[in-house]
Amino acid sequence: MKPIQVGLLGAGVVAGGVVQVLQRNRAEIQRRAGRGIEVAAVAARDVAKARATLGSEVVLTDDFDALVRRPDIDVVVEVIGGTTRARELVLAAIAAGKPVVTANKALLAVHGTEIFAAARERGVAVGFEAAVAGGIPIIKALREGLTANRINWIAGIINGTTNFILSEMRSKGLDFGTVLKEAQRLGYAETDPTFDIEGIDAAHKATIMSAIAFGTPVQFEHAYIEGITKLQAADIRYAEQLGYRIKLLGITKRREDAQGIELRVHPTLIPGTRLIANVEGAMNAVVVQGDAVGSTLYYGKGAGAEPTASAVVADLVDVTRLITADPDHRVPHLAFHPDAVAATPILPIEQVVTAFYLRLQVADKAGVLANITRILADHAISIDAVLQRESAEGESQTDLIILTHDTLEGKMNAALAQMQALPTVLAPIVRIRKEELS
Amino acid sequence: MKPIQVGLLGAGVVAGGVVQVLQRNRAEIQRRAGRGIEVAAVAARDVAKARATLGSEVVLTDDFDALVRRPDIDVVVEVIGGTTRARELVLAAIAAGKPVVTANKALLAVHGTEIFAAARERGVAVGFEAAVAGGIPIIKALREGLTANRINWIAGIINGTTNFILSEMRSKGLDFGTVLKEAQRLGYAETDPTFDIEGIDAAHKATIMSAIAFGTPVQFEHAYIEGITKLQAADIRYAEQLGYRIKLLGITKRREDAQGIELRVHPTLIPGTRLIANVEGAMNAVVVQGDAVGSTLYYGKGAGAEPTASAVVADLVDVTRLITADPDHRVPHLAFHPDAVAATPILPIEQVVTAFYLRLQVADKAGVLANITRILADHAISIDAVLQRESAEGESQTDLIILTHDTLEGKMNAALAQMQALPTVLAPIVRIRKEELS
CATH class of the missing domain: 3.40.50.720 (NAD(P)-binding Rossmann-like Domain)
Known part of the structure; x- marks a missing residue:
């Protein structure tokens, strides 16, 4: 033939x-x-x-x-x-x-x-x-290999450039700008790295997987996109002390309670014991959660x-x-x-549910923690863990790290606005989403 | 319709x-x-x-x-x-x-x-x-997803029972018999666990993957099979000190130099930094190395x-x-x-190439290490690392751990026979194969 x-x-x-x-x-x-x-x-x-x-x-x-x-x-x-x-x-x-x-x-x-x-x-x-x-072969896995499943969610490291940068920031304790330059020198990042570091490339891929997983049209225009440019080395360090790694994940999730689909790309804390947390360098990995098969993971080179x-x-x-x-x-x-094909809507980011890591630079005074936890309680946001850096002799401020349980992003935004307005909160609050991927 | x-x-x-x-x-x-x-x-x-x-x-x-x-x-x-x-x-x-x-x-x-x-x-x-x-969906990945590749090798944790047992032995420092009983109580092991713990089930699966990868007939009768029943807690501990984990792997590999295929199941040391080394409990994972795609990994539940x-x-x-x-x-x-379909033969285990971990119980005397390394050198087996446990005050024997570089199993067998005959080697030598999976 x-x-x-x-x-x-x-x-x-x-x-x-x-x-x-x-x-x-x-x-x-x-x-x-x-x-x-x-x-x-x-x-x-x-x-x-x-x-x-x-x-x-x-x-x-x-x-x-x-x-x-x-x-x-x-x-x-x-x-x-x-x-x-x-x-x-x-x-x-x-x-x-x-x-x-x-x-x-x-x-x-x-x-x-x-x-x-x-x-x-x-x-x-x-x-x-x-x-x-x-x-x-993730498209084949989703479309054919897992065809028996009702897919619940997908979470993936689907941009090698950003995973390389985050891996380097963690292992060497360097900040974003320094590592980006190194990545450009090594050819892991483009001269204009915007598409990668701002999460746009990952959002393109997450959009395609979302449509395949849930039988909806491709809806890039409704994706929530946050890159890694504002991530600080300090937060990667704190996350590690708490047993977490920070990865740029593309996530799409079926939300029965909201009759919609979450579609989002942002830096995310994940437990260090998860396999995907240990995906380093420019490698890619995608976790798919199906109702029959449970969690499966696919790992390999995402580019080249x-x-x-x-x-x-x-x-x-x-x-x-x-x-x-x-x-x-x-x-x-x-x-x-x-x-x-279904018409299930992509949910706006305010309706997305995740846990949060918060880092607050606070005055080292009595009552500070009480004020902050009161605000969280008022918004029905419950706390998973608190880590307070011991302030040095004579220092008048310190870092307060809070891990929350799952909550609506909209509630967290309201709580953050109130916390930010407290006179004892001395700098913009750092907020990174957290996923257990269990 | x-x-x-x-x-x-x-x-x-x-x-x-x-x-x-x-x-x-x-x-x-x-x-x-x-x-x-x-x-x-x-x-x-x-x-x-x-x-x-x-x-x-x-x-x-x-x-x-x-x-x-x-x-x-x-x-x-x-x-x-x-x-x-x-x-x-x-x-x-x-x-x-x-x-x-x-x-x-x-x-x-x-x-x-x-x-x-x-x-x-x-x-x-x-x-x-x-x-x-x-x-x-590993069959689909091998048969369709990676169809562009010349597959070089496949290595998989493809038996959940044995991986559960090995994970428990490592994390709790327990011996095989104790963990097997626990696994049976929890339903992770059958009342008659022979098929799992002797590696037969894994060999069935490796045989099928081998045929698909290399375009040869299924040849279970030529598979080399070694289970986990003789593994000791001490070796899992030593391996960890050296940066390795011990997993029961099903391995099949194309060997151009010998015009044949390796097909084998045995306990294997793998570097602790490899993703597959961190697959714990009853989970399965398969690494496939193709010439175009490089290494890809597939992870999920292997039974249920x-x-x-x-x-x-x-x-x-x-x-x-x-x-x-x-x-x-x-x-x-x-x-x-x-x-x-090709007629490429499955190689006998003597022609298989791997690195080795050896544990020798030796008399704590001058010249012991020299005698042993001399035998390895005589067989052109080179040494990667040596670890000698410090013997306690008054103790007359000690453990000597040797990691070798890649060698033919046949050569290692000959060297082992000579080492075993030394009067300063006091107990049967423990030998576990090691793979870098790089």
Whole structure:
């Protein structure tokens, strides 16, 4: 049988990985897929540069639009990134009746509803395993492996840059700015790291997992997003003394009581004994809690040329199998059949329930703790633990750390405003959310 | 569309889980599968007892043979266990043209080649996600998610009973016999725990993963199997001092240099910083090393009614999709297409390469260490670390711990025989294999 012909859009790092893996493991992949998979042509903005990156065996073109329409192309792989040109080309490929494989989380988080609808109408598949957690087959696990479960929540370290920074801040006791510079020097962070450190990249991925887990449309616009730029080394240290690690988590959770879904990215305290708390450096890990299976965890490299290519090629093999099979019996793009998608709303952050870590810089006077705990009690927020740093001789202020039990964020905001107004609270209160992940 | 009709063979704990999950998550599963899935009838040896376990809504029969042939049954689920009756019934179902889903690792490890050949001939699918690591979708990850990779090795904690025992031995400093009794009392170990503690259950699962990873037939008869019954608390303690944990691992590894495959189950030292070293209690975890993706890890419950049912029902959803689709384009049972299966041999244990932990009870005399290290050097076995317990005042013997670098097991056996013959070695030498899993 004639090998599947791939049209590759983009000639960057991931494209190089795809070409490399398909060449090196050609025999192995054919033994599994039952059919060969070949890159027919690569579209690149700078053909000369692409030639240098991808080698002499690859056929190159600078006409992206022509490539997605070429009749001999069986499937289009989009690895150019961005949401404008990528959207046009993916929709053009679908319109031409071609299945698409993409590693583009931003594209799907923002334009997923439009793209999946177009694909469904045209009867073609869109693979996006590489869009979340790189080489970890988390989309397949959620969509197929855990299909028997009612998913309760997902929590993931889904951005390697920020996990590298947090790991370094903890192990070396350094502050955010210093570690960011080091990460940029080592290539773990971009020159403009905004998408990573502000949590936007993680929110794209959390948005996609949320839709798959709960059978809802992709709703990036309702995600709550808080990055790691304001995290201080002192809080990482205190958290550790209390038995916790701080990780940037993407979290999505079914909230029966509020008939909605939580979708949020923010720094989070998690117990140090949890496996995911021990995921260090640029690695990714996702915990999925299903009602039948309990908690399962998936761990691996979340980025890089070959880990991403691993996911792209897995999708290509799935597409190879699907091309001759019955479209009605495919795995639905977002796990649930499109006519069974639910309208459950994403909850605003004020309705989200978490525990909290609070650090207050307070005057070292009698009655300070009583005033603060009174405010918490007034808002029905109960306290899990209190840690007060012993003040040095002659020092007039100290740090007060409070761990609370679960509460509504809205209540905590009200309590924080009152605490902040106390004359004995001397600096802005630091507030980090805490999850037990049990 | 008419719901898929399931014939369930067996009415034990897992059968109960399958009935429960299909009932409770009926709507959720149908939204994903695009079609309902119903248990049409359950075959049980003791119908009255099954009625009590499974409730009044289930149709029961004691005629297993009739159930697998009933024309209205679309798919047969085998959860009776064992390798005799289960084999007959699975083959009968296949002969009747029915897809089969089984949780039976022993059956597939021993009779897999026969069963998959029969299924292929008849054009039906056999699902067995539940046979390895319970609810963790590791078969799907290996067969589909990592399909782009040349798999280098797999190492897994794939038996919850033994991991529970090892976790308790370590955390409480107790010996094997004491913890086994506790595990039996808590229901973590069977009354006859042989299959678990001797490593047989883990070897069944490692055998299945080995075949899928390397595209070879299932070869349980060539697996090297060593359980945990001889492990002593002292060695767990020493390992910890050296920064290691001892886990019962199922390991399978491609060995280019020996044109073969390692397939083995034995207690293993692994660095305490590895994520898998921190998998405690009855949990399972599998690390897969692929050439493109690097190391990925999959963690969750490896046993229990609902975790196992989670995997069984995921297979039922896959079968539901397959029933109307083209058999030639299915995912191959063992990941590789049957005509592409390789004949790579499983290596005998003497040709296996690992590092070693050795504990020698030695006379506290000059020259003892020199004699021992001389023997290792003669066999070209190099030493990674030596730890010698300081002997107490007046004591004439001490413990000598040696960590070696990687070596052939055959060489180590020869060196051990010579060391054991030294008059200064006072007791049988303890030898535990060590893996860096890096």
